[in-house]
Amino acid sequence: MINIDRVDHLVLTVADVDRAADFYENVLGMSQVSFPGDRRAVSFGAQTIKLHAASELVEPTATHPVPGSANLCFITPNPISEVQEHLRASDVRIEEGPVSRTGAEGPITSLYVRDPDGNLIEIGRYDEPEQEPAPAD
Structure with a gap:
């Protein structure tokens, strides 16, 4: 058995x-990163999303690599209402939401949009835990 950390x-x-990197940088606030060989990515936190052009795939690759086939969920600390306002100001169409979903660590409230390639992007925020009522004296 092996253990996967992250x-x-x-x-x-x-x-x-260029178009994908612009979306992830300007709409989702990620940072662009360059690698040797004119390879590009975007990063956030300790994660990176490498951007491979369909016309210039880097081997090895997935069996059927095509633009628009991903479904990703990103977590934000921002209130969902602020995310909605930013998306509208960025002329990004909200496909669905806000809706309640379940994230890896519990309930989240999410919005769904599409990136320039049609990938489904979920932007979620973990719901605040419900406060237990104070015990009566």
């Missing part, structure tokens, strides 16, 4: 690396 990076196959 996700280090994901790879998204995209039609246009």
Whole structure:
């Protein structure tokens, strides 16, 4: 048995690396990163999303790498109402939400949008724990 500690990076196959990097940087607040060989990615926290152009795939790759086939969930500390306002100001269409969902660590409230390649992007915030009523004296 092996133990997996965390996700280090994901790879998204995209039609246009510049367009994808711009979306993830300007809409979702990630930072652009460059690697040797003109390879690009975006990063946030301790994670990286490598952006591979469909026309120039880096081997080895997935069996059927195509733009628009991912479904990703990102967690934000921001109130969902602020996220909604930012998305609208960025001319990003909200597909669904806010809706209640279950994240890896419990209940979240989420919005769903699509990136320029059509990948489904869920932006969620963990719900505040319900306060226990104070005991009566």
